């Protein structure tokens with residue numbers, strides 16, 4: 474009994490350590506009025522991007538380089554994608570190609586990456 478309890482405790486601590494290491498950040502991009510908002514985001518590697526269709530018509534998300542493509546999202550539907558990077562990911566709405574957005578995945582060291 475006692476060993477079972479401590480095993481559970483170790484598992485819990487391990488879980489915390491792992492999630493901490495993963496640095497799981499989430500960035501939301503809302504789709505509204507034929508616009509990705511914000512249209513350009515700067516994120517750290519490992520960030521999960523969540524697109525939410527807040528428009529009353531369907532939209533979809535597709536990478537220019539075809540690395541990902543969502544299904545058609547109805548109102549309030551979501552699509553998420555974790556980006557590795559570093560690099561720039563340009564994407565568009567496959568139903569309305571004039572809708573475009575950009576994800577810039579910055580390197581780990583934040584110094585020098587931003588600048589003014």
Ligand SMILES: [Cu+2]
Pocket residue numbers: 507531532533566567568569572
């Ligand atoms: Cu669209």
